[in-house]
Amino acid sequence: SVALRKLVDEARRSSGDRDRQRAARDAAYHFMSAMAGNLPKFEEASRALFADDRRRFVGEIAEWPPDIRDHVVKLAYSDRAG
Numbered sequence: 001s002v003a004l005r006k007l008v009d010e011a012r013r014s015s016g017d018r019d020r021q022r023a024a025r026d027a028a029y030h031f032m033s034a035m036a037g038n039l040p041k042f043e044e045a046s047r048a049l050f051a052d053d054r055r056r057f058v059g060e061i062a063e064w065p066p067d068i069r070d071h072v073v074k075l076a077y078s079d080r081a082g
Contacts, residue, residue, distance in 0.1 A: 020079060024079060032045065
């Protein structure tokens with residue numbers, strides 16, 4: 001019973017991390033669509049976001065207005081290090 005409970009708790013923790021990352025990515029994409037859908041490199045940035053390629057994503061949005069750029073990065077990655 002204790003071992004089973006530990007396994008269930010661990011599964012919840014690991015799936016919880018994935019769920020939070022997915023929710024952050026989705027929130028970032030919805031914000032991007034509304035605020036930056038017509039900006040240069042939107043499609044490329046979207047592909048990088050969904051590929052979880054942070055370096056490429058940040059590079060693609062580098063020329064966007066700072067307030068939009070900074071907010072979308074915060075939405076997508078604020079809960080993760082690096």
